[in-house]
Amino acid sequence: MGNRLLSGKSALVTGGARRIGCAIALALAAEGADVAITFLKSGEEAHQTARAIESLGVRGIALECDVRSEDSVKAAVAATVGQFGHLDVVVNNAAVFERSPLDRLTVAAWDAVFETNARGPFLVAREALPHLRATEGRIVNIGSLGGSHAWADHAHYCSSKAALHMLTQAMAKGFAPEVSVNCVAPGWIEMGENGDAGARFAVRTPMGRNGTAEEVAQAVLFFATGPHFVTGQILGVDGGLGLA
Numbered sequence: 001m002g003n004r005l006l007s008g009k010s011a012l013v014t015g016g017a018r019r020i021g022c023a024i025a026l027a028l029a030a031e032g033a034d035v036a037i038t039f040l041k042s043g044e045e046a047h048q049t050a051r052a053i054e055s056l057g058v059r060g061i062a063l064e065c066d067v068r069s070e071d072s073v074k075a076a077v078a079a080t081v082g083q084f085g086h087l088d089v090v091v092n093n094a095a096v097f098e099r100s101p102l103d104r105l106t107v108a109a110w111d112a113v114f115e116t117n118a119r120g121p122f123l124v125a126r127e128a129l130p131h132l133r134a135t136e137g138r139i140v141n142i143g144s145l146g147g148s149h150a151w152a153d154h155a156h157y158c159s160s161k162a163a164l165h166m167l168t169q170a171m172a173k174g175f176a177p178e179v180s181v182n183c184v185a186p187g188w189i190e191m192g193e194n195g196d197a198g199a200r201f202a203v204r205t206p207m208g209r210n211g212t213a214e215e216v217a218q219a220v221l222f223f224a225t226g227p228h229f230v231t232g233q234i235l236g237v238d239g240g241l242g243l244a
Contacts, residue, residue, distance in 0.1 A: 004032030005225040010084035012077065014038045014067055014124055015094030017046035019191060020142065023213035024091055024220050029053040029060065031221065036080040038065035038094065059084065067094045067120030070127075077127045087131040089224045092121035092164075093142045102155045110156045117160035118167065125171055125181075133178040140223045141168050142216070143185035145238050161185075165234050172232030180231040182223040186216045187238025206240030 006028060016025040016037025026049070029035045035053050039046035039062060046062035053060025061083055065076035081087050096116045100109055121141050132139065146154060147161030168183040175181055188201035190210040202210045219237045223230070236242050 004030075005221075006089070007032035009088040010034040010036070010080070010086055011089035011091065011224070012036045012038070012080045012087060012124075012128065013091040013093055014065065014120065015040075016091075017042035017049050017062070020186070020189060020213045020216050021091075021093040022049050022052075023217040024093060024142075025049060025053060025060075026056070027214070027217035027221050028089065028091075028224065029056040029058050031225065032058060033089065033224075034059040034084045036061045036063055036076075036083065038063050038067070038076050040064070040066055040094070067124060068115040070123055073120075073123045073127050077124070077131070081131055086135050087128055088135045088137045089140070090124060090128045090132065090137070091140045091142065091220055091224075092124055094120055095142065097154075097157055099153050100156065102152055105156060113156040114160050114163070117157070118163040121164055122167060125175075129175060129179065133175075136178050136228060137180075138224050138228070139171065139175070139179060139181040140220050141181070141183040142220075143168070143183045143234060145185055145187040145236065145242050147185060148234075149242060168234065169232045176231060180223070180228050182231060183234040184216060184219045184223070185234050185236045185238070187211060187236065187241040189213060189216060201241065204241060205238070206243060209239065211237055211239055 011033045013025045015021040017039040050060040050062040066072040144161040146158040147165045172181040
């Protein structure tokens with residue numbers, strides 16, 4: 001397969017069964033990493049993605065994991081290290097995206113979003129930390145343009161992603177110098193199901209279109225393979241939408 005940037009490395013991608021998570025997992029595998037992905041409900045898709053990873057000449061495993069649960073996260077990290085022997089890259093991608101008018105937002109809905117979008121990355125990073133310190137590894141969190149721009153009907157989502165952005169910077173300080181921690185913050189990413197909303201965002205985006213999952217994955221690859229000295233950064237992948 002030639003000289004691949006992540007040959008001999010291993011990665012864990014949460015929520016890697018489909019969409020952006022799948023693109024990230026495949027991009028890491030294409031650069032030579034063995035990749036474990038986690039899923040909660042998308043079991044069939046997860047196993048398909050694991051097979052696609054293996055088709056790239058590396059090892060791929062799909063692990064059922066609820067990132068809200070300490071025990072579930074511990075089991076997934078242990079299974080990854082047990083299979084691959086070490087852990088070099090963690091991508092905290094698992095997330096939920098929900099809409100609710102702010103004046104009708106329930107406590108249950110608020111908590112459910114924060115449990116996955118903020119608590120989940122914290123739990124995964126904390127559990128993976130000893131293994132990442134041993135390999136001078138990397139953590140890449142998947143944030144959002146919504147973490148820095150307020151969307152009134154997505155207040156709980158935006159707040160959770162803002163928390164993740166701050167957590168990224170706190171972890172970058174706390175986990176240094178062994179582990180670098182960065183964040184990729186996508187704007188509107190085209191998934192083939194965005195409809196009229198996608199068209200509206202494309203018009204507002206300076207680059208004249210929405211992003212792709214593969215472009216998000218390439219940004220993750222930068223943090224996974226680039227200078228270890230780069231840490232605490234939040235990289236927007238939004239075609240300039242955040243400037244509009």
